[in-house]
Amino acid sequence: MTDLYARHKAVLPDWLALYYEDPIEITHGEGRHVWDAKGNKYLDFFGGILTTMTAHALPEVTKAVSEQAGRIIHSSTLYLNRSMVELAERIAHLSGIPDARVFFTTSGTEANDTALLLATAYRQSNQILAMRNSYHGRSFTTVGITGNKGWSPTSLSPLQTLYVHGGVRTRGPYADLSDDEFIAACVADLEDLLGHVRSPAALIAEPIQGVGGFTAPPDGLFAAFREVLRERGILWISDEVQTGWGRTGEHFWGWQAHAASGPPDMLTFAKGIGNGTSIGGVVASAEIMNCLDSNSISTFGGSPVTMAAGLANLTYLLEHDLQGNARRVGGLLIERLRAIAAQLDGVREVRGRGLMIGIELVKPGTDEANPEGAAAVLEAAREEGLLIGKGGGHNTSVLRIAPPLSLTVAEAEEGAAILERALRRATQ
Incomplete structure (x- = not known):
């Protein structure tokens, strides 16, 4: 446990949720990327819960x-x-x-x-x-x-x-x-x-x-x-x-x-x-x-x-017509993720519009929610340098993907490739 994590637990509520078994401290960001206190770089596919809408450290803002x-x-x-x-x-x-x-x-x-x-x-x-x-x-x-x-x-x-x-x-x-x-x-x-x-x-x-x-x-x-x-x-x-x-x-x-x-x-x-x-x-x-x-x-x-x-x-x-970019790049990303999901028994559905995409996980061969699988994908993606979210009314078994709307095609492909590896590793 890091010193900051220990201090967090000592002074903040138990119900204040944190991602990851070893929570990370994000220190700075640029564009669609952020860095943690250890110097690790991540492609950000969650934007602080859909909040960093255009880009990190956008000069105009x-x-x-x-x-x-x-x-x-x-x-x-x-x-x-x-x-x-x-x-x-x-x-x-x-x-x-x-x-x-x-x-x-x-x-x-x-x-x-x-x-x-x-x-x-x-x-x-x-x-x-x-x-x-x-x-x-x-x-x-x-x-x-x-x-x-x-x-x-x-x-x-x-x-x-x-x-x-x-x-x-x-x-x-x-x-x-x-x-x-x-x-x-x-x-x-x-x-x-x-x-x-x-x-x-x-x-x-x-x-x-x-x-x-x-x-x-x-x-x-x-x-x-x-x-x-x-x-x-x-x-x-x-x-x-x-x-x-x-x-x-x-x-x-x-x-x-x-x-x-x-x-x-x-x-x-x-x-x-x-x-x-x-x-x-x-x-x-x-x-x-x-x-x-x-x-x-x-x-x-x-x-x-x-x-x-x-x-x-x-x-x-x-x-900069970021709505149009969300439509174009988001459409490509959804199709790429659906092609990946078609090969995996543990993915029930890929849904969404633009750059607001959900991947619902189930236990392979069933229609039963798989929150453990979602948590495992979250961890595996972070280890490879990708931050995503999770949610869902059925025991938090949905991966939530919502990058800044300036996401490029190359970044979408990079994120999809990491997600594919994380999904295969965690659900099979």
């Missing part, structure tokens, strides 16, 4: 942060903040929500917490619809609506949560149906549920479930849900903390895969927009955002430094 820190680091939302207004203007336009207002927070958890506050206040209801296998944060409120028991340490909650089918396409009671039949069955389930309860405030859903193992419903499910919700005045909150900013390649926002119904009533964002700085937020129409009848501020949300980083990062993302 580093320069913006440094220059802003040299002027003023903090002021709070009690004072006008030019960079906050400018970033809000850009996000409001990109969101697709009419007459949009933006509130900045410091994390995705806080963003979802705020969206729940707005929805319950606007609708005067504490009932929330959420998806099974979902994850929305670590606060008391967001834990209470998380549909993944591995990340929900208490059943106590200020909200009454009702869980809906549809977040996982290839498991559960509707797995054997066609896409159209799957959507119809999920809609029927939603309609039946709503016939037994009072009036929920909102449905909150990730277009692609992140912690749940990069699972997703067929395109159009949330559009179909939206029609049912709209008839009853129930709001739709799209949790874009992991799917936003073009990561899926095909769309800028995950909700756009269900665009027949138009934009959601609210969307939440975080992670990638700050490229490592602490930015989260909520976008909602003025009517919903302004429904609160008391004063509020944010001490750290929308800080001058993080807003400068977000503006520089978003500008780089758009000017």
